[in-house]
Amino acid sequence: MTDKILYDLRGVSKEFVKGKEKITIFDNLNMSIKEGEFLAIMGPSGSGKTTLLNLLGGVDKPTSGEIWFNGSRVDNLSESQLAKWRAGNIGFIFQFYNLMPMLNAERNVELPLLLTNLSSKQRKERVAAAMELVGLSDRAKHMTSEMSGGQQQRVAIARAIVSDPKLILCDEPTGDLDRKTADEILSMLQLLNRDFGKTILMVTHDPSAATYAKRTLHLDKGEFVEKELTT
Amino acid sequence: MSDLYLVYKNLTRKKLRFFLTFFAIFIAFLMFGALTAFDSALNAGVELSADNRLISVNKINFTQPLPISYVRKVQTVEGIEAVAQFNWFGGYYKEPRQQVMTFAVDPATLLAVYGDDIAIDEERYDNWQKNQQGILVGKAVADLYGWKVGDRIPLHSNIFSKQDGSSSWAFDIEGIYTAKYPQADTNSVYIHYKYFNETQSFGGNFIGWMGIKTLDPKLNEQVIKAIDDMFANTPFETETVPEKAFNQSFIAQLGNIGLILSSVVFASFFIILVIVGFSMALAIRERTNEIGVMKTLGFSSLRIFKMVLMESFMLIFLGGIAGLFTATYFLGFLNNAPQFPLPDLILSNDIILKAVAIMVFLGLITGIIPAVNALRLNIITALSRR
Ligand SMILES: Nc1ncnc2c1ncn2[C@@H]1O[C@H](COP(=O)(O)OP(=O)(O)O)[C@@H](O)[C@H]1O
């Protein structure tokens, strides 16, 4: 872990309007995330974990406040600028894998590379390396609908790392998996953090999942309660 | 992998849906190709009729005769290049259903008026001209009955009979003519007026109508007036009209086929619009979550908009091109069928261009609403709707 700050949230507030009601999720939230962290964000359902991840991933905008990434402000970028920024900097992993059912495993992994200008040979190499890393080289041509949940999540991990982003955002990555498979996936994330230097932000409500992270933040009523774990 | 591959995979992921929509489009364009070619063949006589040709018929109606002396008189009218004469023979080959479109003409003037349509070897034409019992046969008829130059064939008339009481004439095939351009007609045969006139028992020296070639289309009006004035207030008044107008009124008697055809085609395209538009909208709705994921990964909304539009275009063009190809084969098959009564049915560049324009239109209309929906789709909404 370096001391370089990757994310900086300054006075971030987020409100939703539901009918006449105004729901405040965050009010003047401040936090920073350093490069190379493996951070788990915990909290009960409805505490705003997904909302926070959406803000960090630039798919949602704060009602007020600023979000800085790698020294530049991102919350005021346009929709298409944000899309470019996400493609270049962030890998996403979802609870329900969110793979494309009409594509086989390796084509799913190749998908983010359509947003780069790599040659098709370079793409093939990248895809093969990512598939190798998640241990699915022999399943490259399989359809993901014929795979187990754990295998699908490994395909999703390969897709998240194939374009070599600095940061990986995971929303309940083990929420749909059994204990043993969940542990495999979490070890894989740990490996990506430890050996490949990826910064990982993981939202979870599973305490044992959080034990894989280097640091855990507890989100409750829009506030963070920090708990440093032994590293 | 490219965007096009993604589009193709999206299009074909539901095999049955893809097949049904493809098939509907295929049928619509097959119908469009075949019917439009049919319509254009029907109208070929009109479209292709030379501007400098007139038809002069009996004013009562065109089945009434005119005296043969009219031909010589009309030849003297200023602005005329040549005058041909026709008698409808009412011919058939062995049985009445084997109809042969037979005209008694003067070989000396036929080619002078219709030389732009009829292609025939000069020597053969000469031979025909010299042999009063000779007959000049169109290629379509010759192919149908397997006739060759040198054959002697009988033709019956269902109108006339010979002085000896029989209704069967014998002719020597002296030449087989072809068409100078693809859609010109080769379904007619020509016999000598002189032979016909001298052998039939009906009372002679009458012709059916005259085909007239003017020196210049600009003179048509003046020539028409001169001819009709010349025979005004005689027992056989004439009505002279441009060939185009004559053919047009002839086709009009078959009913407005063009309107019927275009209604059928229009209805089928309207159905396509509804079916494909609906299924595209449904398909994109079902993919809401996936589109949200694509956007999250960094695909721009514009790129996704284009991909959805490409999908509807791909569907319409696959079905449309397959339909047109099949139409071409189908028309070729019809053209080669014996006893096919029309000039060649052709998918002209004009028809293909029209079809492509319709494809573009259909692709745009069926794709635009789902494409705009995909463009506007918000990631948060898309991903929470699962
Ligand atoms: N788009 C939205 N519109 C209105 N309310 C929302 C929206 N997204 C989330 N919320 C509300 O914000 C709160 C936090 O949601 P979320 O971030 O999904 O929580 P978590 O992921 O921790 O379960 C919930 O009460 C939820 O109903």
Ligand SMILES: [Mg+2]
């Ligand atoms: Mg959540």
